[in-house]
Amino acid sequence: MNNIFLITKREFLTQVKKKSFIILTILAPILLVAFGAVIGLMFKANESHNVIEVVDKSGMFTNQLKSSNQLKYIFVSAADEKSKINNLKGNESLDGILVLPELKDQNFDNLQKNTRLVINNKIGFDTKQKIISDITDVIKKEKIKQLGIAESQLINLDKGFTLKTINVSENNKEDSDLAFGVKSGLSILLMYVTFMFIIIYGVRVMRSVLEEKNNRVVEIIISSVKPFELMMGKILGVTLVALTQFVVWITMSVIGALVLNTGFSSIQKNIPGGNEELASKLDVAQIATQVSHSLLELNFPLIICVFIVFFLLGYIFYSSIYAAIGSAVDNETETQQFTLFAILPLMLGMYGSFSLMNNPDGPLGFWLSIIPFTSPVAMIARIPFGVPAWQIALSIALLLGTTIFMIFVAGKIYRVGILMYGNKATLKEIWKWIKG
Template sequence: MKNIFLIAQRDFLSQVKNKAFIIMTFLSPLLVAGAGAVIFFLSSANNSEVKNIAIIDESSAFVTSFKSSKQMMFSIYTPQELQSIKDTLKDSKYLNAILHIPKIVNDDYSSIEKNTELITNGNLGITDREKLSSIISDKIQKEKQLKLGINQEALDATKARVKLNVFNISDGKQDKGMELKIALSMFLTYIIFMFVMIYGVKVMRSVVEEKNNRVVEIIISSVKPFELMMGKILGTTMVAVTQFAIWIGMTMNLLILFPTIAASRMDMSQQMLNQAEVTDIHPDTMQKITEISEVLLTFNYPLIIFSFIAYFILGYLFYSSIFAAIGSAVDNDTDTQQFTYFPLIPMMIGLYGSMTTFQNPDGPVAFWLSMIPLTSPISMITRIPFDVPMWQLALSLIILLFSAIFMVYVAAKIYRIGILIYGKKPTIKEMIKWINYKN
């Protein structure tokens, strides 16, 4: 154990003292936030461009339906001008599209539904196209209703939208914020998937590099191959946990202020809703903000943080052992890419198979994916925000713990032989023989 900790300490210090590690540890959250801000800005900037549409309505029945806005400007032209506008559209710097609505024949709108043309110069997106289609469709619907003697106000009065107030019988509490739970699940799942892959590959490449440099021959003269492998895995694990601890600490500092702000917001919700009547903020928007604040306060953050760290560490031990075994069995990056599919495929199954959790968090697929050790580090995290039963969480952790220990044992068998083999790519059959070799 002393040698394992010495190797782990050496790997840990060599990485955390690296300037790149220090800079990226504190800079990564800012980069992620900055990337989100840039994406939002680019999206806003892209939507801010004004689209100029020429409307040619041969029946003049739809011209009043097209109202210009900040995003879309409409210009009305006569049918006689259609061809001349078409000729100039391709090179036009002002006009983006021509909407040609054919003539209504005998109050039959089928020709409009089938033959309406939108001619663009390639600068009109799908959202704008759907908006134009919707304007025409709504107008046709209203005209058909008038023709059938259907009163629009009476029709609107018959519309209803039921909001379900969901209660969980197990605790009697209202179940709210499904969208936030899904967002949190996806975020945590992708973080674990990404970092297990990143740090697992880092272990594998480190082993390949030491093997190619023949440094490992010197190292194992003083320590056993198993001690070397475990030292490298534990050292990289401590690096990952250190990064997570710093990031969680930065996040918790923000959350310390959040309950006060959220509570204050909830206490003042009615006042804000009243004030919204004389401001530009819609009351529904303020109500939504209040609901989000309430949902965020109901999350069991200690359980989420504990589960995230536990599944990351155990999942990383499980998969990094596989990566270390792969690194010891080959001696170049080309061969590692071929064997990387073995750990990658079950992780992908766990990642995308967990999408079923959003439809049925307690269903059989979600349950078994969160129990099988190949997928549980990713799949169980998806279920945590949905109040997974504690016995299932405990059982999953126990299975993953013993599976990680077993995988370390198997990887060590491969590692102790493969680390000294050069110039030959072993087959799966040979690796199985290495596992069966006795000490």
């Protein structure tokens, strides 16, 4: 046991003392937020801003087609139609001309057949759909008006219905759409983090074992410690490295949520009542405040504890497999035939968990979060929505038992494979090592 502690300590200190570890641990959340901001700016920069001149021969669409930030309508006289179209090519300030024919005998089908959009250059699919949607809305209003329905009645007719949801299992707390969206986002984030870190750090263990094996350093180490102690020391050392990063990131996330929740709220209270322009600029801040408030309403102690426990057990479970693979082969190329067995169950759990968003307590969600091969990902995906305590306890018990069994199996493979060179391990041969 003392040897496992010493190897774990060495592996842990070797990793955390690196400048790259410290820098990435602190900068990773900032880089992630910055990356999201850059993606948002990229979408914003690629938004189309089109100018369309409208020739409305029917007179029905004048002042009904409303301009927006992405699409501007300019109504022109029908007498200028031909000259406008002839001069359209090469006109950099104009993207197209929308020609709406006369409406005869309320024949809207004929109106649709003869409506055409003449464009200067290619326009985006979204722009075209927006024009179609705007025309459709005007025609819909005209048809309803012919039925004798007033515009005020039409507005009342289109009014949406808001359903308030009260969850008796959570002390009669209101379960809003925003809260559901926050839970879904947190679920996906935790699921991806678990999936990626198990693979990244599992491969790191495998490469570390493979490197020591190829350098023959392991022969010297094995003379002082048992192969099982070396394997467990490496796994636990890298596990502590990952947990250290998580503790730092969780702390930064909670502090960030508190800052958003308090800082933006105080700013919004000081906004002058009539300053609509300033208020509109703070829409993003208001959304961020609501999101952070919804996050802080979640049972964070339970979520963090379950996340750490399932990540820890899941990581040890899969790292044992990776350590066994690293000891059984001579080079990294040969690992590809075995790593698939470790990646496939995780992928099954991750992609299967996407269906949990609509029904977290369904049969698929239950079994994915109970079966040890998928539970490290699936249970973490379910926990923001609330999971019965007995299911969490059962899942942990099964995962713990399977992890201990996998450590035992991996230890048998590691004990034989770590000192074998030149022989390409097959599944049949590995099975003999396990049985022996």
